[in-house]
Amino acid sequence: GVVQSTGTVDFLAAPLAVTERFSELAHQGRMPEARFRFSAPCLRSACTKWQGGCGVAERASALALQHDLQADPGNIPDCAIRTRCQWHAEHGAEICVACRWVITERATTADG
Template identity: 35%
Template sequence: MTTPTRTLCPSAQHDVPEAQVFAVVGGTVDQPDTAYLDQTLPVTPELVEMTAPVLPAEVFRIAAPCIMSTACWHFDEPRQACRLAIRTVRMAPVVVSKPPRCAIRGQCQWWHQEGVSACLRCPQVLTNDVRPNELMKSAGDPRNLSDAA
């Protein structure tokens, strides 16, 4: 699998340059359900306004170019790897039997780094989870170094 020169982070915030929505989070707080879009939508002020009073990353899965640097708490520059992707694959359970259709897969950092294992866990990932369980808290904590090589 060839990694593109510019990959996308599938767990970005709405206010980063070139942010785009690739999925909508529905369901309930305890049992979220992610619906993947056939194509991405740019994050616009109107889209952000529609999510009020909650943050866009509580309602949408947002992708943006991976910054691949220490500016991101999850990126391990020496290994050139996203530690959040590593921890998600190691710690989160598989929640689907086949990868969902995904508009960003070809550019997704997690896909290029972890392959189908990341996709089988992706539907449960919430960038801004208002009530994460202990496992997801641990996987999302940038201070968690359980992915150390």
């Protein structure tokens, strides 16, 4: 997805392969992680965030509940990876609302 200035992610309608050319272009300017959110296959127990399920998804789900972000299952954003998404497999459509807020790097300002 593409990270917006609001801190949310706009999902792509179709997967975009990270090619060498994409990488070259993405490294111009800010760090790619501050501009894009990338996905990769879930590593399950080989990942440090795995806790019998995805720890990142669990935290995102808890924060969504805390901030009263609720999904309308009939109106969730289009997502190119939903059919193979570990978060969706574990949490269903509810995670799709929280997912838009999960980014790797927050933009920093001169004030820090």
